[in-house]
Amino acid sequence: MTSVPGEPCELEDCVVVGAGAAGFLAALFAGREGARPLLLESRAKPGAKIRISGGGRCNVLPSVATLDDFQTSGSRNALRNLFSTWPLERVREFFERELGLALYVEPETGKLFPRSDDAGEVLERLLAAARDAGARLQCDWRLGRLEPVAPLERRETGLASDGARFVLVADDGRELLARRVILATGGASVPKTGSDGRGFEIARELGHTLVPTHPALVPLFSADPRFAELAGIALRVRLRAVRAGAESRVLEEREDALLFTHKGFSGPVVLDLSRHVTAPDARGVKLVAHWLGERRADYDELLRSGGKKTVGGVLREELPRRLVALLCARAAVDPEARTSELSRDKRFALVRELVDCELPISGDDGYRSAEVTAGGVALDELVTKTLESRRAPGLYCCGEIVDVTGRIGGFNFLWAWVSGRLAGISAARSL
Ligand SMILES: Cc1cc2nc3c(=O)[nH]c(=O)nc-3n(C[C@H](O)[C@H](O)[C@H](O)COP(=O)(O)OP(=O)(O)OC[C@H]3O[C@@H](n4cnc5c(N)ncnc54)[C@H](O)[C@@H]3O)c2cc1C
Incomplete structure (x- = not known):
């Protein structure tokens, strides 16, 4: 040799x-x-x-x-x-x-x-x-x-x-x-x-x-182009990785900053949980966000007690304006409607977007930018x-x-x- x-x-x-x-x-x-x-x-x-x-x-x-x-x-x-x-x-x-x-x-x-x-x-x-x-x-x-x-x-x-x-x-x-x-x-x-x-x-x-x-530790892409319009917004969320199915199970839950990008979602909390959706056995795994807002509002209570205030007006006290507009659109709620006019179903649909919002993930940025390989x-x-x-x-x-x-x-x-x-x-x- x-x-x-x-x-x-x-x-x-x-x-x-x-x-x-x-x-x-x-x-x-x-x-x-x-x-x-x-x-x-x-x-x-x-x-x-x-x-x-x-x-x-x-x-x-x-x-x-x-x-x-x-x-x-x-x-x-x-x-x-x-x-x-x-x-x-x-x-x-x-x-x-x-x-x-x-x-x-x-x-x-x-x-x-x-x-x-x-x-x-x-x-x-x-x-x-x-x-x-x-x-x-x-x-x-x-x-x-x-x-x-x-x-x-x-x-x-x-x-x-x-x-x-x-x-x-x-x-x-x-x-x-x-x-x-x-x-x-x-x-x-x-x-x-x-x-x-x-x-x-x-x-x-x-x-x-x-x-x-x-x-792993990789930015994720959004399947809903409307999220791209939020690019640049960062806010604190509680994010859960959930395996859906007969026995739905929370795989991991963390609270930290989420950053909207032109392609989708990033920031520490998304990077930390990204491995659950990039894993080979990721079928049925979803990421679910609870948008925390400035005061960790009880959104149901907030919407019920808003009186003559508009839905958008109430939520904008807690969350960024563009995010509020998108969540209202996803719940088919007019942000200019008075909170007192919201039907029970509409209020439930909106609260679901606020505390149980499934992020529409279409893929990830791959090894090009992943910080690690799991x-x-x-x-x-x-x-x-x-x-x-x-x-x-x-x-x-x-x-x-x-x-x-x-x-x-x-x-x-x-x-x-x-x-x-x-x-x-x-x-x-x-x-
Ligand atoms: C953009 C980015 C930012 C990061 N920031 C942080 C951070 O701030 N804090 C943190 O904790 N982690 C961070 N990480 C993760 C961290 O860098 C890695 O987990 C860590 O570097 C792994 O160390 P390692 O020595 O195992 O591998 P590496 O640092 O990847 O080193 C492996 C080395 O082996 C060499 N090599 C590979 N194959 C061969 C071969 N066949 N023959 C000879 N040489 C070879 C490579 O050239 C390389 O120099 C970051 C990762 C990225 C991508």
């Missing part, structure tokens, strides 16, 4: 594939454990997603996190144990004290950002810390194939004595041997950043089951204590490639940092 024809193939102790959030932490902590890791990156520069994250400000962490902020098809217990390996306060200390990255909490959202509001600073500090720990970065090296070296082959070629377990083959034919490999290739969202879903295929080729992947390498196929693969010993998985997805608000980076660190330490200690 040769790296380029005629040259001997390099043998590495620990190769980390993917220089993103999880890969940096894996390389940094493997380095601190003395492994001198090699960090491979397909693009010309590392950390593209860190650079664009949080609108260029990088929401490094949440200020509070619970298990409910994460989704996995795997065991909740395993997830709890994974997060307990590096509690949020310790992660924050790592960034502030060890990387010297000053952070502040955005009061309205509880999100933590670098004081510089510059995602580039986060990346620079990670790069410097990984280098200080002895990690070497190799860009323009895209992993195309990862092949385990069979025990018999290892004996025949003498590789058993040096412990080589994997051959890494780049797209351009270069090859490497490695004792340990950490797969930190991310998901499939925003593929121009380098995370294009190839890592999922590599994991599958090594025997892993993939929990079906789909875009699904991925099944958590149950990784050893919880180490993140080592149960399918290919010597392989470790961390970050978005694994079937763990966070809410909006720094939770996905939290998962990437925690899982990256654990994979790095575990791989290095197993050498």
Whole structure:
């Protein structure tokens, strides 16, 4: 085996594939454990997603996190144990004290950002810390194939004595041997950043089951063009994802800002719940809004006690004018009618639009703009204590490639940092 024809193939102790959030932490902590890791990156520069994250400000962490902020098809217990390996306060200390990255909490959202509001600073500090720990970065090296070296082959070629377990083959034919490999290739969202879903295929080729992947934290499209006329309006809503059917069930309910766009719906509450309608088993799932208004009005009471006021006049005290007009149109109620003139049926129809409004969803913006990919390498196929693969010993998985997805608000980076660190330490200690 040769790296380029005629040259001997390099043998590495620990190769980390993917220089993103999880890969940096894996390389940094493997380095601190003395492994001198090699960090491979397909693009010309590392950390593209860190650079664009949080609108260029990088929401490094949440200020509070619970298990409910994460989704996995795997065991909740395993997830709890994974997060307990590096509690949020310790992660924050790592960034502030060890990387010297000053952070502040955005009061309205509880999100933590670098004081510089510059995602580039986060990346620079990670790069410097990984280098200080002895990690070497190799860009323009895209992993195309990862092949385990069979025990018999290892004996025949003498590789058993040096412990080589994997051959890494780049797209351009270069090859490497490695004792340990950490797969930190991310998901499939925003593929121009380098995370294009190839890592999922590599994991599958090594025997892993993939929990079906789909875009998450993604803006949704409206099937009713009238909603496009509300573009630019943002307001607080209580949004529910409901599975309709004989036994209608609320899958998730959250309260936060919704933003109307030219194509449909966005804003934190829509992004958080979007995974329910993008999932492969989303048939029959709908998103239902309760428009909260300034004072969280009891709309039925408001409409019954409005007297000579017009319906529109009463509702406009609570909700934006254009939204009121649309909800009245959907309920076939004239906004200029006096509230006292509203029939019971009309009032019920309008209240339903106000507190039980099914958003007409026609699709989503896909991986082009999804902040994360839900699904991925099944958590149950990784050893919880180490993140080592149960399918290919010597392989470790961390970050978005694994079937763990966070809410909006720094939770996905939290998962990437925690899982990256654990994979790095575990791989290095197993050498
Ligand atoms: C626009 C946007 C904004 C976001 N903002 C936030 C935020 O503010 N806070 C937050 O918590 N989360 C945010 N996220 C989500 C967060 O960025 C990701 O969850 C996180 O980056 C995942 O880290 P990762 O290391 O697993 O994968 P990535 O960061 O995607 O890194 C994977 C790396 O692997 C490389 N790679 C892929 N395949 C190969 C291969 N075959 N060979 C070699 N290298 C390969 C890629 O080029 C990439 O550099 C945002 C996402 C997007 C798209």
